[in-house]
Amino acid sequence: QKEVEQDPGPLSVPEGAIVSLNCTYSNSAFQYFMWYRQYSRKGPELLMYTYSSGNKEDGRFTAQVDKSSKYISLFIRDSQPSDSATYLCAMSAMRGNNRLAFGKGNQVVVIP
């Protein structure tokens, strides 16, 4: 079983719809969770960063962490064509000398 599982998609939605993305993981020690957005032929950029369980909201984006189910989600409200990108989840167990575990990424296409 891979440490982090993420459905690669692609996921196509009409403009204005809610986009729902998720990752599952196996390592119960993970407590730092990130979502990256990667446009075509660009480097990943940090979108959301959360610690432990709970929700975090930033504009149209909401990140949720459910540690009991080992499940994290990213919601994009009122999706725009500019949200078309690949979204990668990442997580780690501790600060300091540790490395991130990445999902393979989920491609999202928002159709005007």
Added chain:
Amino acid sequence: DAEITQSPRHKITETGRQVTLACHQTWNHNNMFWYRQDLGHGLRLIHYSYGVQDTNKGEVSDGYSVSRSNTEDLPLTLESAASSQTSVYFCASSEDPGTYLFFGPGTRLTVL
């Protein structure tokens, strides 16, 4: 503004040649990383460094080497390029390696 730059952005080389990809960051981060990104595999860690003169192997380090002589730079060398090393390479840096990374724009390498 602080940033990470990579050069070249595109490179075509032949099997057996030595190739060096440059990475330069102005964040003054101690922690630097090299990843490769391939369809179906996501981001895979090649090498990383937690400071000057420190280097460590990642999960796909065979055929690659790095050296860290200063805080700003972590060049990646392919000792004898192979077609299997055709990929997109991303450099990243972080203030804390257990949390989020800042990525460079990537280098697209083709080995013929």
